[in-house]
Amino acid sequence: xxxxxxxxxxxxxxxxxxxxxxxxxxxxxxxxxxxxxxxxxxxxxxxxxxxxxxxxxxxxxxxxxxxxxxxxxxxxxxxxxxxxxxxxxxxxxxxxxxxxxxxxxxxxxxx
Amino acid sequence: xxxxxxxxxxxxxxxxxxxxxxxxxxxxxxxxxxxxxxxxxxxxxxxxxxxxxxxxxxxxxxxxxxxxxxxxxxxxxxxxxxxxxxxxxxxxxxxxxxxxxxxxxxxxxxxxxxx
Numbered sequence: 001x002x003x004x005x006x007x008x009x010x011x012x013x014x015x016x017x018x019x020x021x022x023x024x025x026x027x028x029x030x031x032x033x034x035x036x037x038x039x040x041x042x043x044x045x046x047x048x049x050x051x052x053x054x055x056x057x058x059x060x061x062x063x064x065x066x067x068x069x070x071x072x073x074x075x076x077x078x079x080x081x082x083x084x085x086x087x088x089x090x091x092x093x094x095x096x097x098x099x100x101x102x103x104x105x106x107x108x109x110x111x
Numbered sequence: 112x113x114x115x116x117x118x119x120x121x122x123x124x125x126x127x128x129x130x131x132x133x134x135x136x137x138x139x140x141x142x143x144x145x146x147x148x149x150x151x152x153x154x155x156x157x158x159x160x161x162x163x164x165x166x167x168x169x170x171x172x173x174x175x176x177x178x179x180x181x182x183x184x185x186x187x188x189x190x191x192x193x194x195x196x197x198x199x200x201x202x203x204x205x206x207x208x209x210x211x212x213x214x215x216x217x218x219x220x221x222x223x224x225x226x
Contacts, residue, residue: 001169004153032213043115043217044154044202089154095213096142096206097167101154 002027004092006102013080014110021105023090024072030092033066033073038104039086047088048075080109113137115218117203123224129191132221136185136205142166143186144206144215145178149199157201160186161208172197193225 003026013019025033034049050057050064050073057064061080066073073092077084087106093099116135124130136143145157157176158168162183171178175194180186190197200222204215 006153034214036217043219045217046214049214091154093213095210096161096208097159098156099144099215100156101146103151103153 002030002092002098002100004090004100004102006090006105008105009103010106010108012108012110015080015082017080019075019077019080019084019107019109021075021088021090021107022072023074023092023102024070025092025100026071027092027094027098028068028071029094030098032093032095032099033064034091034093035064035075036089036091036101037086038089044089077107080107082109082111085109115203115205115216117201117218117221119221120219121222121224123226124193125226126195127192129189130193130223132188132190132201132203132223134186134188134203134205134218136203137216139207140205140216141183141208142206142215143180144204145186145188146202146204147199148202148220154202157188190223193223195225198223198225 006023031052036044038044063076087104090102118133143160156170159166160180177189200220203218206215
């Protein structure tokens with residue numbers, strides 16, 4: 001089955017700096033790669049996703065890149081703000097099936 | 112539109128007792144998933160329903176866990192008898208069965224503590 005590795009487990013940046021979180025997956029058949037943000041005490045919420053037919057996707061300050069050959073994908077947050085502080089999870093799936101999550105990255109943005 | 116709801120929000124039980132968690136998915140979502148997160152670890156997949164059928168239950172830890180989705184609407188996850196290692200936050204998620212979006216919408220979770 002699918003196995004997703006996520007690094008780093010914790011990340012602390014200064015407000016305004018960029019943050020990068022990296023994930024690798026094992027199943028080459030995976031074709032959907034979402035990123036979820038979980039704020040303290042709240043439910044995980046999708047912030048951006050990418051499908052395997054696309055190499056990069058951007059939404060304002062957030063971007064995701066996918067390297068299918070190397071089986072890794074990354075989340076990039078630019079101009080970080082204190083409200084970006086949360087736990088971020090990457091995941092990989094085959095459409096609706098077999099979604100597996102990484103262990104999460106706790107991002108702290110210091111004002 | 113109401114989101115995914117879960118009940119209860121918290122449950123504290125003793126080892127050996129039984130607990131039943133409930134999840135109400137977004138109306139019309141055929142896919143329903145159960146996950147568990149233990150502090151500091153990944154959101155671990157438990158199982159996936161498509162309507163009332165179990166599509167994938169490979170993540171269920173053992174036969175003390177029983178999930179049902181009668182009628183293809185809400186789902187229950189029963190733990191009987193509970194063990195200490197069952198503690199964690201149990202999330203339910205749902206998604207449409209539509210190729211335009213694979214997004215899973217999560218519920219608020221049920222925090223289960225087994226003492």
